[in-house]
Amino acid sequence: MKKLKVGLISFAHGHAYSYLASLAAMPEVEIVGIADESQSRVASIVERTGLPYYADYRELLATDADAIVICSENVHHARHAIAAAEARKHVLCEKPLGISVSEMERMIAAARDNGVQLMTAFPCRYLPAVTGAKAAIERGDIGDIVAVKGTNHGTNPGGWFTDRALSGGGALLDHTVHVMDLLNWMIGSEVKEVYGYAASRFGETKIDDAGLVHVKFAGGAFAVIDTSWSRPKSFPTWGDVTMEIIGTKGSISVDGFAQKNEVYSDLAGKGSWSYWGDDMDRLMIESFVGSLLEGRPVPITGEDGLRSAAVALAAYESAKLGQPVAL
Amino acid sequence: MRVAVLGCGGMGHVHAQSFAGMADAELVGVCDIDAELAGELASKTGTRAFCSFADMLEETDPQVISIALPSYLHKQAVLEAAEAGKHVICEKPVALSLEDTDEIIEACRRNGVRLFVGHVVRFFPEYEQVRRQIKEGRIGEPGVAHTKRVGGHPGIARGWFKDHAKSGGVIVDMMIHDIDFMRWIWGEVKSVYAMNACKDDSDYALVTLEFANGAAANLEAHWGDPGPFRYAAEISGSAGLIRLDSAASASLHVRTRAQAERDGRFAEIPQSPGVLSPYDRELAHFLACVRDGAVPLVTAEDAREALRIALAALESIQTGKVVLL
Numbered sequence: 264m265k266k267l268k269v270g271l272i273s274f275a276h277g278h279a280y281s282y283l284a285s286l287a288a289m290p291e292v293e294i295v296g297i298a299d300e301s302q303s304r305v306a307s308i309v310e311r312t313g314l315p316y317y318a319d320y321r322e323l324l325a326t327d328a329d330a331i332v333i334c335s336e337n338v339h340h341a342r343h344a345i346a347a348a349e350a351r352k353h354v355l356c357e358k359p360l361g362i363s364v365s366e367m368e369r370m371i372a373a374a375r376d377n378g379v380q381l382m383t384a385f386p387c388r389y390l391p392a393v394t395g396a397k398a399a400i401e402r403g404d405i406g407d408i409v410a411v412k413g414t415n416h417g418t419n420p421g422g423w424f425t426d427r428a429l430s431g432g433g434a435l436l437d438h439t440v441h442v443m444d445l446l447n448w449m450i451g452s453e454v455k456e457v458y459g460y461a462a463s464r465f466g467e468t469k470i471d472d473a474g475l476v477h478v479k480f481a482g483g484a485f486a487v488i489d490t491s492w493s494r495p496k497s498f499p500t501w502g503d504v505t506m507e508i509i510g511t512k513g514s515i516s517v518d519g520f521a522q523k524n525e526v527y528s529d530l531a532g533k534g535s536w537s538y539w540g541d542d543m544d545r546l547m548i549e550s551f552v553g554s555l556l557e558g559r560p561v562p563i564t565g566e567d568g569l570r571s572a573a574v575a576l577a578a579y580e581s582a583k584l585g586q587p588v589a590l
Numbered sequence: 591m592r593v594a595v596l597g598c599g600g601m602g603h604v605h606a607q608s609f610a611g612m613a614d615a616e617l618v619g620v621c622d623i624d625a626e627l628a629g630e631l632a633s634k635t636g637t638r639a640f641c642s643f644a645d646m647l648e649e650t651d652p653q654v655i656s657i658a659l660p661s662y663l664h665k666q667a668v669l670e671a672a673e674a675g676k677h678v679i680c681e682k683p684v685a686l687s688l689e690d691t692d693e694i695i696e697a698c699r700r701n702g703v704r705l706f707v708g709h710v711v712r713f714f715p716e717y718e719q720v721r722r723q724i725k726e727g728r729i730g731e732p733g734v735a736h737t738k739r740v741g742g743h744p745g746i747a748r749g750w751f752k753d754h755a756k757s758g759g760v761i762v763d764m765m766i767h768d769i770d771f772m773r774w775i776w777g778e779v780k781s782v783y784a785m786n787a788c789k790d791d792s793d794y795a796l797v798t799l800e801f802a803n804g805a806a807a808n809l810e811a812h813w814g815d816p817g818p819f820r821y822a823a824e825i826s827g828s829a830g831l832i833r834l835d836s837a838a839s840a841s842l843h844v845r846t847r848a849q850a851e852r853d854g855r856f857a858e859i860p861q862s863p864g865v866l867s868p869y870d871r872e873l874a875h876f877l878a879c880v881r882d883g884a885v886p887l888v889t890a891e892d893a894r895e896a897l898r899i900a901l902a903a904l905e906s907i908q909t910g911k912v913v914l915l
Contacts, residue, residue, distance in 0.1 A: 409789075409794060410796065412808070412810050414736075456910070458783050460800060462804055462806070464733040464805060464827075465826070465827075466828060473805075474734075475808055477796070477798065479785070483787075485785040487798065487808055489734060493733050493734055494826075495831055497830060509787070509794050509812065511789075513816050514817075585781070585912055587910065
């Protein structure tokens with residue numbers, strides 16, 4: 264069996280753990296090592312898996328890895344992805360792809376110039392409810408899309424996420440991009456105008472934790488997304504991905520994590536929702552690996568990552584101006 | 591208290607039946623230019639039917655007039671009732687412009703009659719509970735809120751709803767409930783940004799309000815939704831959030847074989863019954879305010895402000911800009 268050799272740069276973003284688990288479960292993948300400037304952050308994983316550890320990501324890039332999964336702090340995505348591309352490694356980069364349009368353009372150019380593929384990690388495309396909605400739209404079940412109300416609520420992730428010097432932005436950047444990517448994918452029209460609200464409302468943190476983004480598409484459809492880290496500690500789950508899609512001939516409701524049991528345990532001290540649906544991270548990793556092994560284009564590109572992050576960046580500009588901005 | 595109802599459509603039925611069931615109210619008449627509608631409602635509620643408002647005023651001498659006419663007819667009716675010295679209960683929206691609203695408020699003041707506007711959401715127990723728990727500090731400081739109110743297009747049964755000059759459209763007619771609710775819980779609004787798609791049998795709107803306290807809310811309303819009428823809200827704050835959802839709190843589902851045979855499927859009507867309906871509570875409250883002179887839970891000025899915000903949303907849709915209030 265032809266194997267794909269994959270390395271991981273940084274476990275700063277928690278998704279690295281789930282991506283690693285998905286990779287480890289695939290017989291067609293050989294994990295060649297983990298790079299993280301913080302040895303303590305990955306010590307237990309290195310010990311458990313026995314994988315080679317590199318303090319300097321450039322040493323990992325010097326191996327014969329075919330592909331690199333990047334889960335560093337947002338501000339380091341560009342540096343890591345460009346270095347990986349220049350080392351002729353394919354890249355799967357955690358969202359948001361970058362923190363400025365120019366750096367994301369450089370990431371895309373680096374991949375293109377070095378003949379490697381750049382994929383943005385948007386696992387929500389693999390939620391079964393989302394793929395079902397996409398299929399229904401393509402079948403014409405609801406006619407043309409008129410408007411969408413979406414949410415990607417979350418809990419304040421804390422740590423570097425709330426440090427602008429490492430994250431590049433708060434909830435508006437963190438949580439615009441998932442649903443924005445789904446909108447771009449489903450509507451297939453360019454965003455031409457953005458109105459954003461960003462504020463700090465939910466706790467001690469100074470960075471924006473409350474966000475609303477309105478977009479108008481060139482084709483006439485419009486949408487709003489709530490990006491807030493507004494789920495309290497007492498909430499039964501971490502957050503949500505929902506979309507109410509209004510069409511000319513009907514409507515579609517997506518509640519991405521509705522496949523859940525309700526668990527009430529005195530051990531937890533509160534009720535919780537326990538998701539039992541398909542694992543979107545595993546499906547995304549399988550898609551990334553399969554594309555590379557079979558020499559197909561990755562399904563979610565760097566351009567997709569740029570398109571979504573650019574909306575979040577424009578929303579910050581709009582929030583500052585107090586008026587919508589053109590994109 | 592002697593009460594007469596003007597307008598015998600959907601809301602007129604609700605008002606008349608509610609008054610007819612009150613021990614301390616006497617429904618003295620119902621009026622509609624459609625004699626058949628008026629007659630039907632009069633026989634249901636055991637009162638007299640009229641086709642002329644003037645005749646009803648003359649013959650029944652009511653103390654209170656409850657106006658459930660199409661919105662574009664509110665002003666004329668309120669002015670007539672006020673001139674006749676009758677207290678007025680008027681369905682929302684109070685009027686379709688601020689000028690008309692001011693004229694209405696002034697006419698009631700000048701004639702020394704009370705004016706109540708039917709922002710009934712304040713009398714729904716689930717919304718009332720949200721307001722109470724927010725005031726108790728249960729979810730901390732205001733954060734981001736959502737409201738939703740969707741259902742079929744009323745214009746399919748009653749054409750005037752589709753004429754925005756007569757109904758104001760989905761924002762002025764229906765979302766205004768949620769605008770009023772949001773002001774009730776979070777206070778004054780400082781800016782409005784709105785999007786709308788209105789075509790054929792669908793009128794869909796998304797409106798973002800930013801409040802003087804810095805919080806924000808996104809309000810969704812749809813006439814032409816293919817599902818049953820429903821409403822929901824989520825209010826998040828610095829220490830928690832509260833959600834309500836009419837679909838989730840439907841406590842009674844009736845499924846009948848007869849319906850299944852007729853419609854080819856087990857159609858069901860979800861219900862959320864209570865001893866008193868929100869309209870019962872609202873109308874009884876207004877009558878109590880007439881009786882004892884108390885300030886109502888929702889004032890004419892509240893109704894005017896909700897309309898001002900709704901009209902700002904229409905301006906935002908026109909200009910594509912944020913409207914500062």
